[in-house]
Amino acid sequence: MNVVPALIATIGLLSAVSLLSSCQPEGKSPRTNLLPVKLSWQQQAISCHHSFELENQQWQIRNLKFYLSDFSLDQHPLSLVASTWQQSQLVLLGTNCQGNSNWQVHFQQPLISGQLSFTLGLPFAINHQNPLTATTPLNHGDMFWSWQLGYKFLRLDMQSQLQGWAFHLGSTGCQSASVLRPPLTPCNAANTYRITLRYQPGQHLHLDLAQLLNQLVPTVDNSCMSDNLLASCQLLFNNLAQRQIWQMVSTND
Template structure:
């Protein structure tokens, strides 16, 4: 393994010992609601993620390496679920930077680290309130809501003003972005977003997208109240060939509906692709 061991061990210890980084529901009441903090913990098959590091033993062959230089995603529609199956929306705080109008921007890429791209500011938490109660599951959606996905990023409120998370007005935002370099594909990247969108935002808006590509996540455990939510990039890449690409397609996957290289990424996220039906995602889980 060629990642920096000391830094990875430090990140692991921090996750285990720092209460401020643990997913928790505090007893503080905000009126009739209780404070809730969710924390995302990125890793690569159990090894804590450090942007700019190289990770080995990846891909379908189990012997490929990838240096990950950028890792970010948007999420929205956070709900907690009680034992009867009733959903209660998480009311997100409006912090003016990472959370706005029900949308959260999670950024694991600290550009101050050598070999890491992106921005210097990072964010691994979701902060909000929920009604008092006992909950057995958490649900959320990875991506940007349709009604916000095709606006002008140059004038949007933060966090939708992050222009390098935007494709084009018709396609909209990159819901998830993972950039890196493998031995065979030095410009490897995985960008998830909607495709096959119909309409022109400059002339009245996009009316629909053939492949919305928003990931539905359920953490079916009451322990989501006390443990970080793991984001396993190793699981995302487990059936991928990281060193080759299909002719006339981009290196990695840019969510193309006709790109066969995208199928294993989509399968890991539980998304349909081509003739493959939707399944169960395996990237997000409790650590």
């Protein structure tokens, strides 16, 4: 066996690999299957242990969880890795402030640059099922109203020194024989929200709680359970539709 030509070929191959590696654009973040999700108040990261000021009161989060579903990139569907927090088309994010938390979305394929879209809420086809037989993460009883109304798409519970306040987002106007029966046709108010953001590798999904609660004056009697006749609900629905509650932010920011 002639060793010299084989050695020369090996050196050439290694040099080519090294050259290709050196040609990778500097400053580019590697592709990843994970999309971190972060929570802030007026650009400052917050958690259950932080207080924030709203209408001259100091508040703390007691529970914040939400379902996101139907992810797509440039209108091509994206599948998620099945886990305790995910099914192929949906994920439960947030925390119950008792050590049970999830703040990332795990995709089956690495994300590339493009228009990333998702829905706050669940599709009608899976929103009205029996939570006792549902598979994770649709088996969280605190995120379910009834077969008739379905799931709470977002649950926010807060506490100040004076009072508690809550916002539970879900579908309303759902018609069925009883609260123990699922509707056969879509609810009058689905109360789901489609979000599209420009994604670049190395970014995380940013939820700005200050934008969600913008202009809200929490009182003992205006917690919102998705009643569209209640002024506080109308304000929150408008904020969800109009304000920049969701943003893509560089991980280094």
